[in-house]
Each structure stands twice: as structure tokens, then as C-alpha cells.
Amino acid sequence: MKTTTSDMGRNRTGVATSPIDSADITQEAQKHQPSHLGDGSLLLQVRKIYARESEGLGSVPPPTSLKGVAKTAVEALKGSKPTVFIDKLGERLAFERSGTRLYEGALAKFDVYGSWEGGPTREGLEKIYNDELSHFLMLTEALKSLGADPTAMTPSADVTAVVSQGLPLLISDPRANLRQSLEALLVAELTDNACWEMLIELARDLGHDTLADRFQLALDSEGQHLLWVRGWLAAGVSVEARGAPAREERAGTQPRV
Amino acid sequence: MALDILQEKGVPLDKQVFTWKDLVRRPYSKLDDDAFTRVCVIYMNGIMADALRTKHAFARMNRELREPLALIRRLEQYEQTLINWLNPPDQTPLETTLGFEQVAIEVTASVALREPDPYLAQTYRFGLLEDFDHLYRYSALYDRIEGKDPNNITQSYTDIIPGRPTSVEHRHPLDDLRRPYDKRTAHPLTKLHAMSITAAENQTHDYYMTVGPFFSDPVARQLYAEIASIEEQHTSMYESLLDPGESMLEKWLMHEACEVYNFYSCVAFEKNPRIKEIWQRFLDYELGQLHYVKEIFQNVERRDAAEVLPSTLPEPIGFKEHRDFVRKTLNQEEDMASNGQDYVRMADLPRDHRSYIWRDQLNSDGSPSETVAAGYKWIPGTELASRTPRMGSTFEGKKVH
Numbered sequence: 001m002k003t004t005t006s007d008m009g010r011n012r013t014g015v016a017t018s019p020i021d022s023a024d025i026t027q028e029a030q031k032h033q034p035s036h037l038g039d040g041s042l043l044l045q046v047r048k049i050y051a052r053e054s055e056g057l058g059s060v061p062p063p064t065s066l067k068g069v070a071k072t073a074v075e076a077l078k079g080s081k082p083t084v085f086i087d088k089l090g091e092r093l094a095f096e097r098s099g100t101r102l103y104e105g106a107l108a109k110f111d112v113y114g115s116w117e118g119g120p121t122r123e124g125l126e127k128i129y130n131d132e133l134s135h136f137l138m139l140t141e142a143l144k145s146l147g148a149d150p151t152a153m154t155p156s157a158d159v160t161a162v163v164s165q166g167l168p169l170l171i172s173d174p175r176a177n178l179r180q181s182l183e184a185l186l187v188a189e190l191t192d193n194a195c196w197e198m199l200i201e202l203a204r205d206l207g208h209d210t211l212a213d214r215f216q217l218a219l220d221s222e223g224q225h226l227l228w229v230r231g232w233l234a235a236g237v238s239v240e241a242r243g244a245p246a247r248e249e250r251a252g253t254q255p256r257v
Numbered sequence: 258m259a260l261d262i263l264q265e266k267g268v269p270l271d272k273q274v275f276t277w278k279d280l281v282r283r284p285y286s287k288l289d290d291d292a293f294t295r296v297c298v299i300y301m302n303g304i305m306a307d308a309l310r311t312k313h314a315f316a317r318m319n320r321e322l323r324e325p326l327a328l329i330r331r332l333e334q335y336e337q338t339l340i341n342w343l344n345p346p347d348q349t350p351l352e353t354t355l356g357f358e359q360v361a362i363e364v365t366a367s368v369a370l371r372e373p374d375p376y377l378a379q380t381y382r383f384g385l386l387e388d389f390d391h392l393y394r395y396s397a398l399y400d401r402i403e404g405k406d407p408n409n410i411t412q413s414y415t416d417i418i419p420g421r422p423t424s425v426e427h428r429h430p431l432d433d434l435r436r437p438y439d440k441r442t443a444h445p446l447t448k449l450h451a452m453s454i455t456a457a458e459n460q461t462h463d464y465y466m467t468v469g470p471f472f473s474d475p476v477a478r479q480l481y482a483e484i485a486s487i488e489e490q491h492t493s494m495y496e497s498l499l500d501p502g503e504s505m506l507e508k509w510l511m512h513e514a515c516e517v518y519n520f521y522s523c524v525a526f527e528k529n530p531r532i533k534e535i536w537q538r539f540l541d542y543e544l545g546q547l548h549y550v551k552e553i554f555q556n557v558e559r560r561d562a563a564e565v566l567p568s569t570l571p572e573p574i575g576f577k578e579h580r581d582f583v584r585k586t587l588n589q590e591e592d593m594a595s596n597g598q599d600y601v602r603m604a605d606l607p608r609d610h611r612s613y614i615w616r617d618q619l620n621s622d623g624s625p626s627e628t629v630a631a632g633y634k635w636i637p638g639t640e641l642a643s644r645t646p647r648m649g650s651t652f653e654g655k656k657v658h
Contacts, residue, residue, distance in 0.1 A: 010289045013409040015637040021413040022637065024580070029635045032418040038631025040401045040640070043476045046628055050475040173346050175283075 006240060057159065060087050061152045068147015075206075085206055086146065088199055090154030093139035094161060095195070096132050098168065099188055103129035105171035106185060109178040116244070118235025120178070124228055131221045138218065142211055160195075164188065179236040186233055189226040196222055259569040260521055262514065263562075267544025270328060275335045282535075284345035287352070290529055292412040293363075293576045295356045297523045297536070298343045300364055300457055304519045305337035307456030311512055315505055322505070325553055329546050333516075336539050343532065350468040351399050351477075355410040357461050358395060361388035362415055366579035368454055369586075371572070373444045377451065377498055379600055380435055382586045383593055384458075384491050389583060390420030390626075391484050397630035400639045402474050408637060414578040417635035421591050423626035425603070426487050427619050429611040432595045433493045440500040440507070445514075445567035448499075452515045453574075455495040462488035479625035486619075506554045507565055513547040514566055522573035 015022035060083040063069045075082035107125050115121065143150040167184040170176050196219040203212035285294050309330055316326045344353060362385060369381035396407035396417045407417055438447050462485055469481030503511070520540035527533035551562040594603040594612070606613065636643050 012291060012412050013288055015408065015413060018413040021578070022408070025408070025413055025416050026637060028416050028580075028584070029418050032634070034630060034632050034634055035419040035422045036424075036627040036631045038628075040631075040633075042628045042631045043401055043474070046476045046479070046623075046625075047474065169346060175345075 057155045060090070060154050061149055063147040064149045065147045071147055080206055082146075085202060085208070086143065086148045087154045087156045088202060089139055089143050089146075089148070090150075090152060091156035091160050092195060092199055093136060093143065093150060094153065094157035095164075095188075095192065096136040096139060098161070098164070099192065100129060100132040100136060102167055102171050102185060102188055103132060105168070106178065106181050109171070109176075109181045112174075113178040115178065116236055116239040118231065118239070120182070120228070120232045124232075128225050128228070131218075131225065135218045135221075138214060142214075160191075164191065179233070179240065182229060182233040182236060185229045186226075189222065189229050192222050193219070193226050260517075261569050262517055262544065262547060262566065263568050265544050266548050267541045267546075269545050270332065270549055273332050273542045273545060275339070280335060280338045281342050282339060283531075284343050285529060285532060287345050287348045287410075290532075292356075292359060292410065292414055293526060294529050294532055295344075295348075295410075296360050296363060297527060297576055298340055298532070299353070299356050300360045301519060301523060301536075301539075302337060302341040303360075303457045303460030304453065304516060305333055305340060306460045306463070307452075308333045308512060308516055309337065310459065311508070315509060319505060321557075322509075322553070325549070326509075329549070332542065332546065336542065339535065340539075343535075349403075350471055351395065351403065352410050354395050354465070354468070355392065355399065355407050357464060358388055358392035359411050359415050360457060361385075361461060362392060362583065363576065363579055364457060364574060365454060366582050366586075367575040367577075368450045370575075370579070370582055372447065372450055374438060374447050376436065377438065377447055380494065380498060381450075381454065382590055383595070383600065384454075384494060385583065386420040386587055386591060386593075387423070387426045387487060387491070388420075389416075389587065390423050390426070391487070393417055393419050393633075393635075394423055394480060394484070394626045394630050396635055397633040398477055398480055400633070400635070401629065402477060404639060404641065406637065406639045407635065414580075416580055416583065419630070420587060421593075423483060423487065424620055424624040425616065426490070427612075427616040428490060428595065429615045430490075430493065432597060432612045433490045434497045434598060435494055436598050437498055437500045440503045443500070446571045448511055449515050449518050449571070451495060451498040452512060453519060455492065455499065456515075458488055458491040458495055462492050476625055476629050480629050483625045504558065506550075506558055510547075510550050510554045510562060510565055513543060513550050516543040517547055518570050519574065521570055522576065525573040526576040 011017070015026070063072050072082050103125055106120075107122065107129065110120060110122060110125060140150040164187070167188055170184045171181050196215060200212050200215045200219060203209070203215060285298065287295075312326045312330045312333075316323050316330075319326075348356075365381050365385040365388065369378050369385060372378035372381060392407075392411070392415065399405055399407050411417065438451065440448075465481050465485035465488060469478055469485060472478050472481065499508075517540060520536050520543055523536040524533060524540055527536055551566070554560070554562050554565075592603045593600050594606050595601070596606060596610070596612075633640065634643070
């Protein structure tokens with residue numbers, strides 16, 4: 001069953017679905033006093049207690065080669081903390097790798113749900129898929145060149161995966177159509193753009209100019225991805241709002257960039 | 258129409274087959290399906306989890322029955338999978354938890370209303386008020402950490418107000434044990450009820466033990482730890498109602514009857530035709546399993562199964578709201594406590610009672626259920642909706658704070 005996103009149906013979550021029952025339970029809730037004094041801020045106090053006892057999420061692994069050890073020592077002598085760069089490179093690598101899987105999922109949605117006027121084309125989605133994959137490869141090489149282990153999950157990689165847990169959850173849910181899946185891709189692309197910008201700044205600050213130049217190429221293509229995804233999504237919402245059905249065949253066109 | 262379980266043979270075991278595609282169906286909708294569809298899915302998963310749990314325990318203690326137990330267990334494992342996988346992926350562990358507590362409230366209320374034995378009925382009312390409070394505590398957690406309205410899940414069927422406060426539910430283990438029914442004199446419905454509620458509470462315990470560590474908020478982790486402890490108490494309490502003098506085969510036979518009875522109840526109430534068809538299919542499967550076990554029972558025990566089984570099933574469990582009953586119970590019995598197997602008013606327990614000592618020790622570092630719900634009053638649209646009126650209307654161009 002392929003519905004557009006916003007069909008009217010039997011949604012039962014709101015109180016207006018059952019006016020008599022909801023008036024009754026609201027009245028009953030107002031009659032009863034909470035059994036304990038205070039407010040929601042007590043939760044935050046407990047969080048603070050635990051935060052003070054915390055030792056963080058984990059660490060960056062040591063360099064994998066003698067060359068890496070030497071580089072780390074040099075960086076440290078220069079007064080910088082090389083693990084920060086490794087950590088952020090590990091984060092981008094993880095995000096690009098997951099991003100590739102997101103576009104794989106989106107391609108499957110494309111085949112089932114079809115596209116719409118101004119929506120994604122198969123070629124457009126494949127182009128982004130290939131870009132994400134090549135960014136993953138580039139970051140793997142960058143980490144190796146610094147003597148770091150590209151297979152390790154760094155703390156920032158973990159953070160960004162926790163933050164974006166919902167993205168693969170939605171893309172892999174067969175009930176979420178292509179338009180809904182694009183909402184997840186937009187979040188991914190917005191994050192990706194902002195994070196590449198920061199990574200380039202960090203690389204320049206640390207004197208890794210060659211890497212920064214390569215990263216700039218990645219950022220250029222990420223900027224293009226963001227424009228496309230935002231355009232596809234906006235067109236999709238607009239097509240739905242006009243009541244036009246999604247097309248089953250590959251009818252989408254790429255917005256001009 | 259009453260179901261004659263001795264006449265209805267159901268589907269024979271060798272015709273009860275599955276495929277992976279069949280096991281993993283399209284889930285119900287969190288948004289569109291009735292809350293009682295979720296209630297039945299969660300509850301029946303609990304019934305099947307207990308079917309497996311009990312039969313594994315039997316198999317560990319009985320050489321002769323290992324083979325028939327293995328055969329039926331496998332079928333029930335598939336039934337459980339199909340049922341549990343009807344929970345949708347956009348339903349978070351905390352949302353499913355709200356569903357669990359709605360099960361505990363509405364199913365226990367239905368059972369308490371119909372239970373013919375007054376002592377067991379009191380036990381159900383006692384446990385009901387405690388689970389009722391859990392819904393309120395988890396609702397506060399859901400509202401306060403996720404900013405969502407718990408009533409989106411419970412759909413205005415169930416009150417979201419404090420019951421017997423969770424912080425006073427902690428008891429000495431010996432104050433959880435109850436007097437069992439007598440297998441010779443108990444009404445069949447009494448046996449079905451005790452088995453069903455034990456199953457439901459046991460799965461609730463296991464679920465909280467599984468999902469608790471998924472939460473990042475320390476209060477959420479503490480709350481799951483606290484309520485899982487009560488669910489263990491409840492499991493011990495309800496389990497102790499079962500007559501330990503029943504033979505293993507008698508228990509097995511009654512378990513199959515219990516599964517038949519519960520699927521029969523789901524068929525009676527289900528509004529979603531796609532899900533109803535599953536309940537009907539498993540009702541037929543369970544009837545087949547019941548007759549298979551009935552033969553074993555008669556051959557091994559040399560007794561007529563009709564001595565143990567009811568010929569027709571009692572009225573189905575009422576999968577519907579029970580607010581009036583719950584409110585009345587709360588009004589009259591909120592301050593009950595238990596002293597060994599007996600119920601007393603809390604004020605009548607001496608201050609040096611073992612349960613007070615137990616509870617005070619557990620709460621001595623603070624109480625998660627009090628922290629999470631301090632000052633919490635549910636209103637539609639979350640408690641933040643009660644704060645915004647102070648801001649006046651932003652819609653009409655007034656200042657946005």
C-alpha cells in the first residue's frame with residue numbers, strides 16, 4: 001500500500017479523537033495532586049551528579065605505526081593535541097560510511113515509491129551515493145597517512161552515530177516512503193556540510209594544507225548534495241500539497257544547480 | 258458464543274507451519290491503530306513468553322516429556338515471534354513501556370472484576386494500584402525527557418494519575434508471597450486468571466530488565482531499575498497464587514487452556530481485521546496443542562482431562578477501559594500493605610516491620626520514581642502546555658518570550 005505522506009485517516013493519538021473520555025481523564029488528572037513536591041528540574045540534578053562522576057565516552061586509539069608515533073610526538077612538541085584531529089577524521093569517516101548506506105536505502109525507496117516532478121532521479125541519488133563512498137575512501141587514506149587506524153570507532157564517531165540514530169531507522173523502515181526518507185537525508189546533508197567546514201578549518205589550523213585542499217573538494221560536492229536534497233524535498237512537499245499523486249516511474253528531474 | 262474446548266479440535270500440530278515472511282508481518286500503526294490492539298499484542302507476547310519459559314522448566318525436570326515439550330515449544334516460539342514483531346519500529350522502548358503498563362492496568366482490572374475467589378481478587382486489586390502508579394511515573398519520564406504526550410499512546414482510555422506511590426511499593430520478599438488457590442476446589446477461571454497475570458508480569462519484568470540499559474538519562478535508568486524490582490515482586494506474588502500441588506502435566510494442560518482462553522479473548526475484542534485474523538489462527542493452533550497435550554495427560558495420568566478442564570470457556574477478558582473500577586479501588590485501597598500473606602492497612606504495620614526496613618534502605622539514596630514525577634500533573638499536550646498560557650497569545654502578534 002503506497003500512500004502519499006499526509007492522507008487523512010484514523011489517527012487516534014490526539015485527545016480530539018475521543019472527546020468524552022479525554023475530558024473525563026483530564027478532569028480526573030486535575031483533581032489529583034502529585035504525590036511528591038518539586039518539579040522536572042530534579043531530573044537534571046541527578047544528571048549533574050552522574051555527570052560529575054563520569055569518565056567520558058572513550059578514547060582515541062594510539063598510532064598504529066612507528067611513523068605515526070613519530071608524527072604524534074612532533075605534533076605534541078609543537079604544542080598541539082594530534083588526537084583531536086584523528087578523532088574528528090574518524091567521525092567524518094564514520095558519517096560518510098553510514099551516509100553511503102543511507103543512499104543505498106533511498107535508492108530502494110525510489111524503486112518502490114517512484115519520484116515526482118522536481119524529485120530525485122536515480123542518477124542523482126547514485127551520484128551522491130558514489131560521492132559519499134569516495135569521501136569514505138579519502139578519509140581512510142588520510143587517517144592512514146597520519147599513522148592512525150581507520151577501522152577504529154573514535155569518540156566523535158560514536159557521538160555522531162548516537163546523534164543520528166534515527167536516520168538509518170527511518171530509511172530502512174519500509175513504511176516510510178521516498179519523500180519521508182528525504183527528511184532523513186536532509187538532516188544528514190546539513191550535518192555533513194557543517195562538519196566538513198569545521199574539519200577543513202581544523203586541518204588548516206594544524207598545518208595540514210594538502211589534506212585541507214582535498215577536503216575542500218569534498219565540501220564542494222556536499223554543498224551540491226544539500227541543494228539537491230533540499231530541492232527534491234521541497235518539490236515533494238509541494239506536489240503532495242497540491243494533491244498530485246507520486247509517479248511510479250522514474251519521472252524525477254534534477255533541480256538545476 | 259461460548260467455545261467448547263473439548264469439542265473444538267483446532268489445527269493439528271503437523272499443519273501448524275510458518276515461513277520467515279509469515280513470521281515478520283506488517284506491524285500495527287502506532288498512530289492509527291486502537292490502543293487495545295497494542296495492549297493485546299504486548300499481552301499475548303507475554304502469554305507466549307510464559308508458555309516457553311514454563312515448558313523449558315518442565316523439560317529440565319522431566320525426561321519422559323522432553324520430546325512433546327520440544328515440539329510444542331517450537332510452535333509457540335514461532336507464535337510469539339509473529340506476535341511480538343507486530344510492534345512497530347517507530348515505537349520507542351519508552352512508548353512500548355507505556356503500553357506494558359496499560360496492559361497491566363486494564364487486563365488486571367478485567368481479571369479483578371471477574372475473579373470468583375475474593376482473596377485472589379484482592380491480590381489483583383493490590384497489584385493493579387501499583388502498576389497504575391507505574392504508568393504515571395513513566396508518563397512523567399516520557400513527558401520530561403522526550404517532550405511527548407503519554408496519552409498519544411494510551412489514547413484517553415486510562416487515567417494518568419498517581420496510584421499507590423512506587424516508592425512505598427518496595428517490600429520484604431516474604432511479604433510478596435500469597436496463599437495459593439486449591440487445585441481441587443478452585444474455579445477454572447481462577448486458575449486461568451492466575452496463570453495469565455503471572456505471565457504478563459513476568460514478561461514486564463524481563464522487558465524492563467532488557468530495555469533499561471538503553472536509556473542515557475540516569476533517572477530513566479534508575480526508574481527502570483526501580484520498577485523492574487516491583488515487577489519481580491509482582492511476579493513472585495502472582496506466581497505464588499498457583500497451587501504447587503498440581504502435577505506437571507496438569508499444569509501443562511491448564512497452560513494450553515490458558516493460551517486458548519487468551520487468544521479467544523483477543524478475537525472477541527480486536528478491531529483491526531488483519532490482526533484479528535492472527536488471533537483466530539492462533540486460537541485454532543492452541544486448540545490443536547491443547548488436544549495433543551490432553552491425550553498425553555490422559556495416557557500418563559490415567560485421568561479424564563474433563564476433571565481439570567472447563568468444558569466451555571468463561572467470558573473473554575475485557576480488553577477495554579476500566580476507569581470507574583480503578584478509581585473506586587484507588588479510593589478505597591490505596592493505603593493497603595501486606596504482612597506475610599495477609600493484607601493490612603499501611604498504618605497498621607508496625608514501624609519496625611521488615612518491609613519498612615527493606616524499603617527505607619532501598620530509598621536511602623533518593624527515590625527515582627519520586628524524582629521523575631515530582632510535581633507532575635498530566636494534561637493534554639504535555640506539562641509544557643500548562644506553562645504556555647502565562648505567555649499570552651503569540652499568535653496575535655504579542656511579544657514572544
